[in-house]
Amino acid sequence: MLTPRHHALLATLAGMIAGTAVFGTVLAINGNFSGDDKKSSQVASSQPPQTPSNGDGLQADSLQFTSQPFGADDAPATAEVPTGWKSATGGTRPKYVDPTGVWQIRFDTRGSSQSPDQLVDNRARSIEEQDLKVISRDNGTLIYTYTDKTRGPRMGLSSFRPSEDGKRTLVEITVGGRPQDEAGLRAVLQHATDTLQLTGAAGDNRPN
Incomplete structure (x- = not known):
């Protein structure tokens, strides 16, 4: 109980x-x-990686290059540009742009009867960009910075390559990016210049 x-x-x-x-x-x-x-x-690890900061520039030692043909039918040309940069235009004024749209290289093979130094002076006077600052204009190459309304601070390097007598210009090579990309842009420009091959006489068809 x-x-x-x-x-x-x-x-x-x-x-x-x-x-x-x-x-x-x-x-x-x-x-x-x-x-x-x-x-x-798991949710935290699936977040997209952070985009590079504005201080991260184009690294010269990370670049690989591929030969690209361009120019006129009677005056073909080739040069090596960074691998993966896609052609935006062809012919005598081709432009190659990286997938992000930040960097680019452009050629102009029409030639000119003016000397590289003359074309450097003309280019410096003709650029109509905000906050334009000419950094140097030596050896037929104009280096400058400016502010783009959409993309912010930008840098351009325009190199005019002379004929053998130095009195004419055979081709212009221009690279563009951001000021922090200067070392990489210089490497791209130098490599394109070193590998540039022109066939036939320049037409001196540039409207200068």
Whole structure:
């Protein structure tokens, strides 16, 4: 026969069992803590990587190059440009742009009867860009910076390559990017200049 003390112990035990059942139900609904932590970490790791900061410039030692043909039918030309830069225009004034649209290189093989130094002076006077600053104009190459309304600070390097007598210009090579890309842009320009091959006489068809 159960005494009142026995009834009290049974009631306490029943309460503990019921509480355990309720706690288990809450866990089943809300999920366990370790599962929630794992889910949160997966969401965080799936976020896209941060874009490069404005201080990250074009690295010269990361570039590889591919030969590209261009020019007129009677005066074909080739030069090596960074691999992966796609042709935006062809013919005598081809332009190659990297996939992000930040960097580019352009050629003009129409030639000119003016000397490289004359064309450097003409180009410096003709650029109509905000905050234009000419950095140098030596050896037939104009280096300058300006501010683009859409893309912000920009840098351009325009090199005019002379004929053997130095009195005419055979081709113009221009590279563009941001001021922090200067080292990489110089490498692209130098490599294009070193690998440039022209066939036939320049037509002197540039409207200068």
